[in-house]
Amino acid sequence: AQSVTQPDIHITVSEGASLELRCNYSYGATPYLFWYVQSPGQGLQLLLKYFSGDTLVQGIKGFEAEFKRSQSSFNLRKPSVHWSDAAEYFCAVGARGGSYIPTFGRGTSLIVHP
Amino acid sequence: EAQVTQNPRYLITVTGKKLTVTCSQNMNHEYMSWYRQDPGLGLRQIYYSMNVEVTDKGDVPEGYKVSRKEKRNFPLILESPSPNQTSLYFCASHSQGSLYGYTFGSGTRLTVV
Numbered sequence: 001a002q003s004v005t006q007p008d009i010h011i012t013v014s015e016g017a018s019l020e021l022r023c024n025y026s027y028g029a030t031p032y033l034f035w036y037v038q039s040p041g042q043g044l045q046l047l048l049k050y051f052s053g054d055t056l057v058q059g060i061k062g063f064e065a066e067f068k069r070s071q072s073s074f075n076l077r078k079p080s081v082h083w084s085d086a087a088e089y090f091c092a093v094g095a096r097g098g099s100y101i102p103t104f105g106r107g108t109s110l111i112v113h114p
Numbered sequence: 115e116a117q118v119t120q121n122p123r124y125l126i127t128v129t130g131k132k133l134t135v136t137c138s139q140n141m142n143h144e145y146m147s148w149y150r151q152d153p154g155l156g157l158r159q160i161y162y163s164m165n166v167e168v169t170d171k172g173d174v175p176e177g178y179k180v181s182r183k184e185k186r187n188f189p190l191i192l193e194s195p196s197p198n199q200t201s202l203y204f205c206a207s208h209s210q211g212s213l214y215g216y217t218f219g220s221g222t223r224l225t226v227v
Contacts, residue, residue, distance in 0.1 A: 009154070034215050043118075043204060043218035044157075090156065092215075101147060101172075102216065106156030 002027040004093045006105035013081050014113045021076040021108050023065075023091030032094035033074040034102060035065055039087045047089075050074065061085070086112040116141045120205050120219035127195055127226055135190045135222050137205030143217075144210040146188040147172070148180065150201040151221075157204065163188055164210075195226040 003026045013019055025031055032051055036044040048059025055067040065076045074091060088109050092102040118139045127133050139146065147162040149172075159172030163182040177199055179191040188207075192199060202223050206216040 006156075036215075036218075043220045044206075044216070045218070046215040049215050101145070101159070101162050103159075104149075104157040106154065 002031055002093045002095050002103050004091050004103055004105040006089075006091055006108050008108045009106070010109045010111060012111040012113060015083050016080050019076075019078045019081045019085070019110070021089050021091075021110070023074045023076065023105060025072050025074060025091075025093040027072075027093060027095065030069065032102070033065075033067060034092040034094070035059065035063070035074075035076050036090045036092060036104075037061075037087050038090065038107075044090060047076070081110075081112055083112045083114060086110055116217065118205055118207055118217050118219040120203075120222050122222060123220065124223045125225070127224070129196055129226055130194050133192050133195060133224075135192075135203060135205075135224070137188045137190065137219060138186050139188075139205075139207040139217070140186065141207065141209070141217065142185065143207035144185070146182070146205065146207045147216070148178070148188070148190050149204045149206065150174065150199075151204060152201050160190070160203075195224075197226050200224060200226050 005024045034049045035047040038044045048057050050057045050067045057065050088107045090107045091105040094102040121136045144165045148160040149157040151157050158174045161180040163169040205219040208216050
């Protein structure tokens, strides 16, 4: 079974600074990988996804993520954070074949200081 | 507009009083799931369904029931709610082999007193 770990519960950055949120997964083959964002009081919104091909994936809102097989990681990055990026971020992994039901990490709360 | 609709958004109930949270999607998706979200625990899957009349337990199914009589609807039933089921609940759907990730509902905040 697949699993995903987000090592950081909270991350605090200043507005305009760069951001990297960590995600490590466990799966026997190349998984499907996702990043979701949850703004306060809202449901989850898909930011980006990786299935195959180019390991650097571009998403919405200026986010990108890089799949590194050797490190079993799929870290989310943004070069310059805006105050509106303050939210909860979830990494998710889905198994290839079968139901594609994703497993979510516990989330990382992003705090943005002005 | 493609969406997953959950109702109600907020619900306060008493211990033991049966309740149903509805979930409906208009995208003809085969897969639907229920998650609960608790502080520090992230999202945990309660039940999922791969199609009409096909459901299976997720990670935390105790105290919950589901049914999938129609493709668009996937209600979550709490037969005898208890305070430890106080949580934020999300319904989500995606198409078979979709690779596009889930579409989530806006959530239901349930408080059991």
